[in-house]
Amino acid sequence: MANGVDPALPGGVTGGTSPRQPAILLVGDAHRAFIDAEGLRQYSCEVAAGLLDAADMAARGDFAVVGVVMDGTAGHLYAALKALRKGTRARIVLLAQMHEEPIARRLVEEGWEGGKLADAYLVCPTFLMRLCGCVASGTTDPAAPSLGGQERVSPAGVLAHVDLARLEQKLRHLEYLATTDDLTDLKNRRYIWEFAKQALERAKVSRGRLTLLLFDIDNFKHYNDVYGHLAGDEILRQAGILMRRCCRPRDVVGRVGGDEFAVVFWDDPYRTDSHVERDRRSADTDHPSEVIFVAKRFQKEFGDAELPLLGPEAQGVLTISGGLASFPRDGSTIQDLFKRADMALLDAKRSGKNRIYLVGEPQNNIADMQ
Amino acid sequence: MAASDSQFHPRVIVVGDRHSDFAMEVGRLAAEYDLAMTPCDDIYSAATELAGHPDRFTMVTGMFRQLIRGKGDFFALTERDGVPCCCLLDKEGDVDRDKILMAVRLGVRLAGEMADIRQFLEDRLAAGGHRGPEADEEDFFREQFRATEDELEALLRQETDG
Numbered sequence: 001m002a003n004g005v006d007p008a009l010p011g012g013v014t015g016g017t018s019p020r021q022p023a024i025l026l027v028g029d030a031h032r033a034f035i036d037a038e039g040l041r042q043y044s045c046e047v048a049a050g051l052l053d054a055a056d057m058a059a060r061g062d063f064a065v066v067g068v069v070m071d072g073t074a075g076h077l078y079a080a081l082k083a084l085r086k087g088t089r090a091r092i093v094l095l096a097q098m099h100e101e102p103i104a105r106r107l108v109e110e111g112w113e114g115g116k117l118a119d120a121y122l123v124c125p126t127f128l129m130r131l132c133g134c135v136a137s138g139t140t141d142p143a144a145p146s147l148g149g150q151e152r153v154s155p156a157g158v159l160a161h162v163d164l165a166r167l168e169q170k171l172r173h174l175e176y177l178a179t180t181d182d183l184t185d186l187k188n189r190r191y192i193w194e195f196a197k198q199a200l201e202r203a204k205v206s207r208g209r210l211t212l213l214l215f216d217i218d219n220f221k222h223y224n225d226v227y228g229h230l231a232g233d234e235i236l237r238q239a240g241i242l243m244r245r246c247c248r249p250r251d252v253v254g255r256v257g258g259d260e261f262a263v264v265f266w267d268d269p270y271r272t273d274s275h276v277e278r279d280r281r282s283a284d285t286d287h288p289s290e291v292i293f294v295a296k297r298f299q300k301e302f303g304d305a306e307l308p309l310l311g312p313e314a315q316g317v318l319t320i321s322g323g324l325a326s327f328p329r330d331g332s333t334i335q336d337l338f339k340r341a342d343m344a345l346l347d348a349k350r351s352g353k354n355r356i357y358l359v360g361e362p363q364n365n366i367a368d369m370q
Numbered sequence: 371m372a373a374s375d376s377q378f379h380p381r382v383i384v385v386g387d388r389h390s391d392f393a394m395e396v397g398r399l400a401a402e403y404d405l406a407m408t409p410c411d412d413i414y415s416a417a418t419e420l421a422g423h424p425d426r427f428t429m430v431t432g433m434f435r436q437l438i439r440g441k442g443d444f445f446a447l448t449e450r451d452g453v454p455c456c457c458l459l460d461k462e463g464d465v466d467r468d469k470i471l472m473a474v475r476l477g478v479r480l481a482g483e484m485a486d487i488r489q490f491l492e493d494r495l496a497a498g499g500h501r502g503p504e505a506d507e508e509d510f511f512r513e514q515f516r517a518t519e520d521e522l523e524a525l526l527r528q529e530t531d532g
Contacts, residue, residue, distance in 0.1 A: 052443045055414045059421030076414070076440060083414035087422060 024131070025061065025090065027054040028069025033095040033124045040128065051080035059087035065135045068118070069095045070104065081107065081117035093134045094121040099198035102250040103268060110249070123175070133168030181255040183233055184240035192254035192262050197334045199266045200327055208267035211291045214341040215322030218353040220259040223310065231309035235259075235318065238305050246298040248290075262338075265291045288326065292366050295324065295356050299367075321348040322356035324366070330359040378426060381406035382491065385416045385432030392458060395484050396431055403491055405429075413437060413444040420453060429494055430455040431487055434480070438469050445476040456481055456490040 024045040030037040040047075046061065048054040051068075058066055066084060070077065084092055096104035104121035111117055120134040179191040187195070196212065203210045217223075217235060224232035236259060243253050243263060252264045265288065299320060306315050323344025325337045344357040344364070351357075351365075358364045384396045388409035400407040408428075410416040416430060430437075430448055434457040437444050448455040456479040459465060474480065481487050 050440065050443060052413060052417050052440050052447065055417040056421045056447060059418045060424070079412040080414040083412070083418040086415065087418035 023064040025054065025058055025063040025066045026069070027051060027066065028071065028095070030069070032071050032097075033067065033069045033122075033126065034128050034131075035125045036128055043128070043132075051076055055080060055083040055087060058084050058090065061088075063088060063090040065131060066090045066092050067095050067131050068092065069124070070100045071097050078117065082115075085115065085117055091119040091135055092117070093131055094118045095124050095126070095131075096121050097198060097202075098123055098195055099202050099266075101195070102252055106249050129164065130168060130171065133164040133171070184237050184255050186240045186244070186261070187252055187254035189254065189256040189262075192252065192256055192264065193334065193338075195252055196262075196264045196337070199264060200334050200337075203266060203327055204332075206267070209288055209327060210267070210337075211265040211288055211324060211326040212337045212341045213263040213265070213291070213295060213322055213324050213356070214256075214260065214338070214345050215263075215320045215356065216257075216260045216345065218319045218321055218349075223314070227310050227314070231307070232259075234307055234309045238307060239302060239320070242301045242305060243298050246294050246301060248294070251294075263294075265294070291324065291326075292358075295322065295366055299354075299356065319354035320356075321345055321353045323348060323359065324356055325359045379406045380404075380427040380495070381408055381429070383408045383410055383416050383419055383428060383430045383432075385410050385413060385430065386436040387411075392433060392484075396487065399484075399488055399491060403495060405491070405495075413439055417444065417447060420447070420451060424451070428453055429491065431481075431490070432457055434459045434465075434470070434473070437478075438466075438473065442469060442472050442476070445473050445478050448478070449476045454490070454494045455479065456487060458482075458484070458487060 024040075024043050025048060026033075026040070026045060027048045027050070030040055030047065034040070046057060046063075048057050054066065054068070066088060068077075068081070068084075081092065094100075094104040094107060101121070101123055104118070107117045108119065108121050109116075122130050122134065179187055181188045196210070200210050202208065217239060220232065220235065223235055236255065239261060240253065240255065243261065247253060247263060247265070250266065250268050252266075254262050254264075256262045302318055302320060304316060305318060307318075323341040323346070325331060325341035325344065327337060330340050331337045340359045344359050348355045348357040348365075355365045355367060358366060382396065382400050382405050384393045384407060387393060388411070393409060397407050399405075408419055410419055413436070416432075420428060420430075430453055437455070437457050445455065447453075455477070457473070458481045459470075461482070470480065479486075479490050481490065
């Protein structure tokens, strides 16, 4: 139930006793979300222990922002966010662990069943000021409640708001630069590695699956040498675009080397529908069938791609080689999975290219699978 | 009736699939007793509804398996707000005895069939919207609650263990 004192915070954060109207509603464990969680005392803040309390408190209070710590809300998040959206005018900010970022991004950018369920997300652990920055940068409704709940904002307050908004924009840009490959706009190696590590830890806890696909473009050096580096860059960009198009929105695609790409396929812990449950039960015996489907589709689309920078003799002949390794069947650490997927990729190259090999399958080219 | 009156009109919130047989049946009962009906997809929507209209005479009903989601916190919420709540047990599904006991202790009325839901609505309307006697853990084992316990045991098809 709603807490007067948050047990997650040393000394507690008082809720409901302040004479000022609370402006922040935080759902979940503040310490998972914020490096400076103790700083919450400086804000007008209430803490809801769970999503149900949050729905109740948000509908009763006049909050500027509702920060939802995603971790630990598996299976209920979508329903609760729908209720929060209906019950409050506050900005809803998802506080996501790194492995939850694809889900958070989707909820913010695309929504769920026809509506955006959140206004922004932050990758945690982060600083409280960034939560405030999300409010400052997104407030367009003059009637919307502000942080601190003041009805009148002083000029100094307005300037502070503007500064926060600028700071938030700069931080987001820095995050983008630090995690993105500038040529393809895919995630970079650092991000892929850290994301896969976190997603794997989550998969171990939730008995989910994670599959890693490593692939590179066959004869890439040849295209570079014959058609020039601009054409080579275009091939890389097209590979990224096509793979993202073939994947599910939550899967993460990255460029991890010159012409080497990685895709992390993972179970969405926030979905509890029977399809996912059924697939999980077969996880110990087979590679996920949907991943194989995606890989086959990508092979075909990439092969059919027409790139104007390549001459007519090179149209429709692009191929890739890849290796596919799955948790739990092929390894229990991210190092294991990368190593085994890489070995499968090398096997595919040695066997004549234009194929994706599964780790440890007798008939291990996915083209041979139904 | 004028719109301004409607927000004070007694109502019943039905939690779960609004097209289910259960929701349809509650809809018929609501019409019979001149109650407004508010369908809510899940307990989170229901919590929002309740919080948004704290002064309105509201009753809540739904399938037990829907309302028990989230460790039964919804029942704690209805108890805190004094909102009468009645849920229908699913005879086909597995019933967790501890969860049912927890619900009863939080003042939730259990129904084995739709006739019990009808009785719940009648009782609460007759009581003028009051929640009725609280059934805390101590009360649960007192004489006047013995029938409830017997009913519960019958529903669970288990022998009383003492």
